[in-house]
Amino acid sequence: xxxxxxxxxxxxxxxxxxxxxxxxxxxxxxxxxxxxxxxxxxxxxxxxxxxxxxxxxxxxxxxxxxxxxxxxxxxxxxxxxxxxxxxxxxxxxxxxxxxxxxxxxxxxxxxxxxxxx
Amino acid sequence: xxxxxxxxxxxxxxxxxxxxxxxxxxxxxxxxxxxxxxxxxxxxxxxxxxxxxxxxxxxxxxxxxxxxxxxxxxxxxxxxxxxxxxxxxxxxxxxxxxxxxxxxxxxxxxxxxxx
Numbered sequence: 001x002x003x004x005x006x007x008x009x010x011x012x013x014x015x016x017x018x019x020x021x022x023x024x025x026x027x028x029x030x031x032x033x034x035x036x037x038x039x040x041x042x043x044x045x046x047x048x049x050x051x052x053x054x055x056x057x058x059x060x061x062x063x064x065x066x067x068x069x070x071x072x073x074x075x076x077x078x079x080x081x082x083x084x085x086x087x088x089x090x091x092x093x094x095x096x097x098x099x100x101x102x103x104x105x106x107x108x109x110x111x112x113x114x115x116x117x
Numbered sequence: 118x119x120x121x122x123x124x125x126x127x128x129x130x131x132x133x134x135x136x137x138x139x140x141x142x143x144x145x146x147x148x149x150x151x152x153x154x155x156x157x158x159x160x161x162x163x164x165x166x167x168x169x170x171x172x173x174x175x176x177x178x179x180x181x182x183x184x185x186x187x188x189x190x191x192x193x194x195x196x197x198x199x200x201x202x203x204x205x206x207x208x209x210x211x212x213x214x215x216x217x218x219x220x221x222x223x224x225x226x227x228x229x230x231x232x
Contacts, residue, residue, distance in 0.1 A: 042225075043205065044223060047220040109158065109159045
């Protein structure tokens with residue numbers, strides 16, 4: 001069965017600190033996709049990144065970086081030099097690629113990040 | 118592009134009332150979804166659609182109904198509202214593909230309270 005675990009329920013950091021949000025997933029599929037979404041206090045969910053299971057290269061986008069390690073089934077998200085605008089709930093999600101119909105996306109429970117000025 | 122739009126943003130219903138949550142996307146996406154998010158929780162899939170005329174149940178469909186007559190619109194109907202349906206409802210859409218999973222684009226949400 002597929003499952004996404006985000007063990008950190010809430011994290012607080014002081015502005016300019018680096019912070020890593022953990023995501024551990026379970027799947028029996030060899031082909032799958034991983035996602036991160038951001039939900040700021042305004043409530044709307046915003047897509048951040050998609051990664052397929054064959055691409056283990058780490059990705060960097062500005063202050064954001066993602067570390068994908070198949071060996072540990074993890075897809076961790078690091079924010080460098082955090083800012084108050086990074087305060088949000090972050091969801092990790094998993095989707096199988098071989099599907100009968102729709103994209104069944106399993107969302108993790110989310111990690112609430114508070115960046116204190 | 119407006120992306121995914123939802124109306125209304127907020128609504129208070131009395132127990133037993135019915136209502137329709139509207140969702141429209143202008144990205145020509147095949148796949149559309151309805152989720153609910155309870156306070157402090159993740160997202161639960163209510164219904165989904167892989168194209169006009171095709172809908173199916175997600176994990177929590179009881180008390181809801183959907184239709185998909187066009188690619189753009191995917192309304193969610195609540196019949197006989199109950200307090201357990203108090204939640205934030207998100208509509209989402211994504212590009213459809215038989216093998217590749219694409220990211221979902223979400224609407225701003227509808228905050229529904231049933232009292």
